Amino acid sequence: MIVVEGKEDTVAIRRAVDADTIETGGSAIGEEVLRRIVLAQERRGVIVFTDPDSPGERIRKIVAERVPECKHAFLLKDEARGKDGIGVEHASNEAIVRALERVRAPGPHASSDASETPAPEIEWSDLLDAGLIVHASASKRRERMGELLGIGYANGKQFYKRCVNFRITRKEFLDALEQLEKEGI
Known part of the structure; x- marks a missing residue:
């Protein structure tokens, strides 16, 4: 499951790849959405794919704190630039595929040993x-x-x-x- 910010991002992702998304509804990410992301991680795995801007980074941080084992895809700012601003919804299919091909997984978390x-x-x-x-x-x-x-x-x-x-x-x-x-x- 790919975590995105909004409906336009879902449209862009589905235009580029066959994938399901969870929309956060922006940076005011609610508890219900976070619970869905936790469930998605447990059952299928999660890739956080947010806009390369401050609100997108805020969402990425919130999700990663709740679901530390989630993976991350990063879009270049130049590839996400549109006439209305910066966002996944402005990226080309090729840029989205490239970002998903370069998905990063977090390292092992600190243990007591x-x-x-x-x-x-x-x-x-x-x-x-x-x-x-x-x-x-x-x-x-x-x-x-x-x-x-x-x-x-x-x-x-x-x-x-x-x-x-x-x-x-x-x-x-x-x-x-x-x-x-x-x-x-």
Whole structure:
């Protein structure tokens, strides 16, 4: 089941792929909708596919807190831009399919036994060294890195959390950083 914000997003998803959706009705996501998402996760699995903007990120965070094992699909801002704003409903079929092909699952959650939780491959210092934080172009660099890694745009702290939660490998990170450097960003 794909969690989207509204009816127009459902139309766009169904235009691109054969899938069922749960609409949150916007960022004021209610308890009834959250219970449906929990049930969907238990029975079928859930992919959160919200708009690449602040309200979409708020919904993503609320759903992930309630259903930490849900998966995430990220749409690039440029692919979601329409004359009325930014949203899944403006994306092409190809962009939606691409985002769904790059779905990310969260990593294992911390357990009481630290030996069972693998150490993250990306450290905060890696973001600093890569100019993704405390850098004149940090925001632009994070936006492109998020595109390359398939984890979307986020501020520095959220970007780091996504690298850890989605188990971004050192190789993936370095390959994306190399591409970023080639592009001169």
